[in-house]
Amino acid sequence: MPKDNSIKSVLIIGSGPIIIGQACEFDYAGSQSIRSLKEEGIEVTLINSNPATIMTDPSLADHIYLKPLTTKSIVEILKKHPNIDAVLPTMGGQTALNLCIEADDKGIWNDFNIEMIGVNIDAINVTEDREQFRNLMNEIGIGQAPSTTATSFLKGKGIAQEYGFPLVIRPSFTLGGYGASIVYNEEDFDDLLSRGLEASPIHEVLIDKALLGWKEYELELLRDKNDNVVIICAIENMDPMGIHTGDSITVAPAMTLSDFTYQRMRDMAIHMMRSIGDFAGGCNVQFAVSPDEKEDIIAIEINPRVSRSSALASKATGYPIAKVATKLAIGYNLTELENQITKTTSALFEPTLDYVIVKIPRWNFDKFEGSDRTLGLQMKSVGEVMGIGRSFQEALHKATQSLEIKRNGLGADGKGYKDYNQIIDKLTNPSWDRVFAIYDAIQVGMPLSRIHEITKIDLWFLKQYEELHALEKEISTYTLDTLQRDLLLEAKQKGYGDRQIAHMLGCLESEVYTKRKELNINRVYKLVDTCAAEFKAETPYYYSTFENDSIQNGNTIVENESIVTDKKKIIVLGSGPNRIGQGIEFDYCCVHGILAAKECGYETIMINCNPETVSTDFDTADKLYFEPVFWEHIYDIIQHEKPEGVIVQLGGQTALKLAEKFAQYGIKVIGTSFEALDLAEDRGRFSELLESLDIPFPQFGTATTA
Template sequence: MPKRTDIKSILILGAGPIVIGQACEFDYSGAQACKALREEGYRVILVNSNPATIMTDPDMADATYIEPIHWEVVEKIIEKEKPDAVLPTMGGQTALNCALELDKHGVLAKHGVELIGATADAIDKAENRERFDKAMKNIGLECPRAEIAHSMEEARDTMTRIGLPCIIRPSFTMGGTGGGVAYNLEEFEEICERGLDLSPTSELLIDESLIGWKEYEMEVVRDKKDNCIIVCSIENFDPMGVHTGDSITVAPAQTLTDKEYQIMRNASMAVLREIGVETGGSNVQFGVNPADGRMVIIEMNPRVSRSSALASKATGFPIAKIAAKLAVGYTLDELQNDITGGKTPASFEPSIDYVVTKIPRFNFEKFAGANDRLTTQMKSVGEVMAIGRNQQESLQKALRGLEVGATGFNPIVALDDPKAKEKIIRELREPGAERIWYIADAMRHGMSVDDVFELTKIDPWYLVQI
């Protein structure tokens, strides 16, 4: 299908200020989308409240508005610029929430503006925890046992059925904001109050605890003709319980059998079809119980995400650029893959013969009083990525790239420290920013791979690599 000619101008919603959980990966995707759409001859209007980004450079769009990403402000811009379509999938959670508000208040219908990339119904279905749960049941996929709560009374009632520990996730938030793991009643009350306050819809999902399960992500791209490709599989080094943005991640997934990979691949595509993501990139997250192989869908993001930036850099497949072109009517087989010099179409799944490791960078010393233990709420301020021929090379390069003064697995605990083992066990049980170095220290102090696995639930394959 050639590009659409009924659309002349497109409004792109940016991601707003750089905050923990929503950083420059959306500047990367927004800038790619601006370039791709202008290349196709469309007039591009950009709204972003952060002037310190590449996408707000004067050359990036035909009209740039440095204004708050709020539906009332965007309505005034729509009145002035009269765009034919709005692309909300490049600006993270902020842009999706704004697009839903525009739809809810009738702004899009009033001005005859279309949402491209993802419909309002698809966004709501993916982000509304209750609707998402029902959608997964429709296609025979399992979600973690969970219930919805809209008030503290409902939350307490739900907790009696789900039990403790449990995972609390507010709807329509980014980077796990307001969520957490509650091990006791006091923590449960505190997290629920904060979550209800931070969720725009005052809605919480209270999940059974999946702590210690393995976590995987699939980066999927789909077009209007229902062609789907998996750009990259990503495996979290850390088990469930640590936010994926705070976890060391590895691409492609290293500990999946081919059968497990194919099951996840088919499930990811089924999720996109059921949610109704017609075009563009999406990210689907899975949890797998290493004890019995039970697989559950944790969530999906109907937009370009943090992982999309990693998958793009890891494979050379420009997800944001391709997603922008798919949104205006192209199909995957009509677009060329830049990395192969145009020799293959974008419908070819990238295959990589190297290992990519991403390690998050933390800066707790600048946040006095912050809890430095890693949970389901994101705390990292950046990340590094390294490419190697094998896992060890890739991991070693990434550790050096963090610029924290480490040349690799430098010892943290002195070998003659009488309290060394006690300190190491505490750090492994409750992970912090330096957990990877404590794992190496544990082995220096005579702990076996099995001992470390029992404390961390990190796959033994990775522990052997260390």
């Protein structure tokens, strides 16, 4: 079925301000969606209240309204643009869906003869209303945890007496798990029930038996009007049930799921998507799987919209979910759309990964002294990073190196916990640093069985940690001079940074770098191509790894898929994970920096590790390196590409902190020089400058010790 030619003008609803649970992934989705519609000659009107976004840039939508996301604003826009035919609410998160429901309840869509595309009201209601969702799952035979909805405090108390503890409370129509909690004992129940009821706009919560220790999975699906369904990505949470998926370390493809259970899960997800409503678009489905041999599956929830996981799945696979979902919403079939990466296969072709991705959330608890740092069902992270590697271990290391929390990766930096009781506490009460505490537990001799007993993390993941620790111990018995090539190569293949290896050997990072260059251990770059190299990829989207040498016709060959051109190049450094004080506004700057450099005739190269962003879209820069904004990775890319220079001033403090290194290594910083940056950033030097220029300033002194 070709596109619906009756749709000539579409209203897109944005997600509003950045809040925990709803961040710049919706700017990424909205930007893709606008471009997707514009390609079809469709007029686009956008309403969003967040000015620090790419989607509100004048160059994208035809009409942009920076207005409050209210039904009053919607009516004003529809009166001003009577030619609008349809509304697309699935790119604006929970905010857009809730606004869409409110507008429907008030009859606004009917009054203005507006068609809803990408989803329908029935699908929104059945997935967001816990009672409707529970009843539907029972009707179609999809398993759920024993659960009952409560619309009053007294009813909730009765449910708790019936089920016993521990229990889970999940409010209806909320985002980021707002108001959700696990209740372990009766003393806490009253307060948490009241909080859940207040969090729900319809004063409703679902109370179910807690499935503590069960494994959690997500599937990303797309469906067209011919009822074709494609599954883009299967994501496994390393953390078990009980931690919001936005706060979990996640892995793709799924690592510990049997193929038989995966096929059952696929069938269940497709059945669920077809049952919630007759619409063309995307869905995110979440499941829990029992950790025993039975691998029983139950449904947790389904979201009929793009989500944070959709952005992650898009970057993990190279498949532009928001873009394709928009095409489906205006009538196209999956078979009619081409794969944007290969340009030869159709969008019905399911992505295949020959690498592993690991996502780690980024928290900012240090900004909120006294806040509860324990992770649970209510999301607390403010951003995330993604690492891509040939193995789980390599991807995990790259993700930890991307976090910018003054850690060089897992272990081998002297910053781990040493106290046994403290480690037990860190494992028992999951927080931002449990990913490191697991390594520390192995380092102090804690058996994997004990770590599994406390955390319920699958033993497969824990054994990966154990292998890393064993390698660190082995390397630590050598010196730089005696370290063998095979062992150094293995360390690099498993993701250890030069700094970490230097820590193990008791030498300098630069000495390790020199050593591996002498031994011809070099980083190579591989394509993210959606098809595991079955077809040629047209889009230059790369990650790095280290490979074993192969012999062809007597020559030693290591395949590098990143072909260097003879064009003049500019590298733009991204801002890494979102955090308080450094967010979406820097991604906006990076994207415009890329566009400006393109206009000047340069080949543009983006380096970033944040999967939520527009800057890491596969077609923003001429080349994308999805790598940590971490010195070693950046320097190797510079050595490979040999750019005219690097732009650091658009990526916030993340990029600025690297300017001194660039100056030391003779790498040209484009724009503001390191000297000028240092003068502005160093409080003491800046105050001295003001004094020399006779500009009034407060009295100052500088301190370097406490």
